[in-house]
Amino acid sequence: MKQFLISMMMICFTQISAQMKIPADLNFTTPFYKAEDQYIVFPPKPEDKDLSLGVPYFDPSAGYSYRYLGNLKVENDKLIYTPSDRNSAITARWQNLELKVAVLSGERVKALNLPLYPEFLAGYQTDMLDRDFLLEKLSAMNGAGYSNLALADLEKLRRENYQSAKFYFELAFAYNALGQFAKAEEAVKEAEQNNFHDELMIKEMHFALLHQDKLVAAADYLEKNFKNFKSKLYKSEGIVNQIISFYNIKDSENTEKWIKIYKNEIGEDQYKSRVEDITIKLKKDKA
Template sequence: MKYIITLLFLFSISLNAQSVLNFDKRNVQCEDKWITYQMDKDSTYTFGFIYVDSQAGLTLNYEGKFKIDNDGNFIRLESTTDNEIGFMKVRLQPNRTAIAEIPDSKFNELKIEKTPDWLASYKTDENSVERLYRWGYLYNGWSECEKALTFLEKADIIDSNFKGLQTELAFSYNALGKYNKAEASLKKAIKNDPSDCYTLKELAYTYTKLLNLEKVSETYKLLKEICKTNEFIQETAYNLAYEYFKIKDKAKFKDWKTEAEKWSTSENQYTKNLNAMETELNK
């Protein structure tokens, strides 16, 4: 009977938690938010504040633990030993672990403010092109390209010629399937720096998505003339070979397969894939 009562008690706590906590967010979606992780085995919740450090990236300011009583109240737990850490900063890697935002209505119970005082030191120059670019770059790196655009497009209004900005914008646009916008941004970037190999590689990719294979070929020639990064050149040739594979143009596929293979001294994923495509075409 005692075992059943314990289970019912834990089930009651779980229901109370579910009524106020929705575990439907990822850490990269929670900048400047109070969050909590799923309930631990001891029926406690770990919580903290997620923010972005311009150098360290996504960071959790760990604040401690709390419990939820039968009435749904959040009870913040005090440190039980001198050795227990009350506050610490944890560098986060983006992941898909489901976390919950803590509702504003529970801030008083946890004795926290919506915006911690210490956050001000991380909020300097929020509207500068440098900061907007940095935040866009970070969010692109976390595959949150739509969020990245909210920063990069603001930066574009301030200074469209800021170094790296147009290429970073194009990365977002390409990821979101906005290829015409990506092309426009990349052309601006190349005008500012005609020898930027990464930008040329991105432009070739954009033309591939626009199915303008003639432009891809032209950009490939530029890459060969200007760049020493074989991977960019091989990637572009590979993408062309793949497009001709899709339309079953054996002659052009073979030409671009040969080009792609020139840029590696040993087998890699590109050459493996190309060999598999060739086998499929020859069936």
């Protein structure tokens, strides 16, 4: 499975304060990712005196993000806007895509004398085709641990016969992340039939086979694809997972076989101590 590192600013929000009278039209019901490119406010913490105003957006190079614009003071159901220092704009790489926020209505935006379309977003315009851009968003969701949000659109792209190596990887990754291992296997097979085959899809297929307890099939598939790995680390991870899987079902013969494969193909790396531990356990089991 891929590891997708996203830097972010941790901002924690709690229940709405009873001390602040929130205007009735500010409903905290919209998930962060669905409020993209719109003005939003977060649920205030109990001690907050003002609301935080900002805009969620998608940066193709950094994923889902948030731009803080300033504060809103609530006075007699009106919102008084105090902009942030333009020389110190705060941008956070966002992790909690399902956080419920309130989207400002067009009337509220107009009353605050804000442009209907946030001006800074011009710097994030892209010439990518719509479906390619959507795939980037779905990839970010996968990487942030929200495959549950990504899967429906990935399956829609599949029905539309959208194809690319990245697409098939993201589809297989989402299925694996959600425990739908047979569907992940099917997705990789479809990718291979369409001539898309790389080490990331090999990893997903191997993962899917192992988690369906198809250990021999997983071993055969992995060994057949050794030559297709560009990353020695990915190759090593697959071999070590194969060793662990055989050891867990007490198949000492295949465990020993794959320990030898590890020594021949990898030699030593960060997983050496793990392999040595299993080797010691095997000897104790036989004693």
